[in-house]
Amino acid sequence: MASSSSSWSPVCFLSGLLLMASTSMAAAPRKPVNVPFGRNYVPTWAFDHIKYINGGSETQLVLDNYTGTGFQSKGSYLFGHFSMKIKLPPGDTAGVVTAFYLSSTNNEHDEIDFEFLGNRTGEPPILQTNVFTGGKGDREQRIYLWFDPSKAYHSYSVLWNLYQIVFLIDDIPIRVFKNCKDLGVRFPFNQPMKIYSSLWNADDWATRGGLEKTNWANAPFIASYQGFHVDGCQTSVEAKFCATQGKMWWDREEFRDLDAYQWRRLRWVRKKWTIYNYCTDRSRYPVTPPECKRDRDL
Template sequence: MGFSFNGVSVLMLVALMVNSLMVASAGNFYQDFDITWGDRRAKMFNGGQLLTLSLDQVSGSGFKSKSEYLFGRIDMQLKLVSGNSAGTVTAYYLSSQGPTHDEIDFEFLGNLTGDPYILHTNVFTQGKGNREQQFYLWFDPTRNFHTYSIIWNSKQIIFLVDNIPIREFKNAESIGVPFPKNQPMRIYSSLWNADDWATRGGLVKTDWTKAPFTAFYRNFNANACVWSSGASSCASTSSNSISNSVWQAQELDPNSRRRLRWVQKYFMIYNYCSDLKRFPEGIPAECRRSRFL
């Protein structure tokens, strides 16, 4: 990957990775998603068990979920663009629609061969974002599939990588910070060219001689409340309602919080809560409430 672990215990790293192994039950992309753009640059294979997005100099590509969700646990396994991916962005996120939309983002910012990807996260509430945290990963995300998960309930949003929490955004409505809890969201993903900002602030441009660039998806799972006709499936008492609802009240236990601290200590490279130049009038209210927001 081209970067060191800065003294992180190898035994600790191995233990974390072994303990965090997680395989989501395989969804079917034909049943669960629609390809929305790209003129056949997005493709489904193996009876809907594998999906690929591609980017060339003409266009990128993308897809979205057929269903809308209001709270849940969303898991997706991705293998990112390999080689020289500078200038490319692979986005995987939840979003509602409209000028006051809510959004929960994973964005993977490509880089030159041998340099690490940057995992960019953000949370939008009522159309307002500016809550970025960025991370390096402790593995090469282009060599194998890894699971990227969002747990979203009325108390918090938790971002996880291979079941290791990397970020927690708590509900801070009690101090006047809006929280995404009323707008159902679809799952979206896209692969697109963003060489005006994605790699070193736009200094490194996309090398189109390496196109097409391709990202791979498998093992989608949504253990979530489906929103349909103004009602949530979680309100149903029928046997069709979701069976595993641990996520509905899930919070980080002491072991998970230790993992979160480990990731944020060794792999976080940007935290909006620490950017005093950006917020000269004072850091946002939710940052003052918790060091892990």
């Protein structure tokens, strides 16, 4: 596989690429099903702060003024479709962060982040996404959610292939990070990642830059999980390439870009719900980052 990677020429797919409108990228060929926590995941710390319900089909993470907790996937994956149904802690959650992300394990790591930033009662929750490639992050985008994520389960998903990384909520794309390696932007393609989730106190930065502190009178904070869906190319952390690369459904042409309907949904999120995009932050980036220049909406 190493020789084939050197001959592959990655391309950012531009607005001229149109896919069949009937294609639904989010509706993966293998429909996500509810599987027990223990099939794909193990706790990583503070085991006594994880609760298992209905044989592990539902799992709860608990944060109190002593500790938070988290879990990770048993395997490492190179490309695929990964989703989690999450119900966030309710009420005043300022300072509390619930994270769902993929990450490699070396110093120049790759990472794909969902971070739910708690807020004061009555204020909308904030979802921050980020992408690290080769150890470089600082690609934050923040949106308000159009629903209360503490009242019901919602599906949060990542599609990752050689062409793009797509963040989705209930099958609605909220962010796309294209492979722009030809512009000198590194893209995750050879470092397997594990899947993680955690619930922890981050009141030094999470809410209004750390001005709002966690109110421990509201503890314990509980995040609930279902639908531990993993459909990826499993490999070891030492492997550079997946043995099935190029043969899986997420490599097919219809999953290399959003279709017209998905682009409309993404534009709706950007227009109505986005509150921060690093691509348009001229104070941080006087020169637009290269990958942003190919965004059809900027």
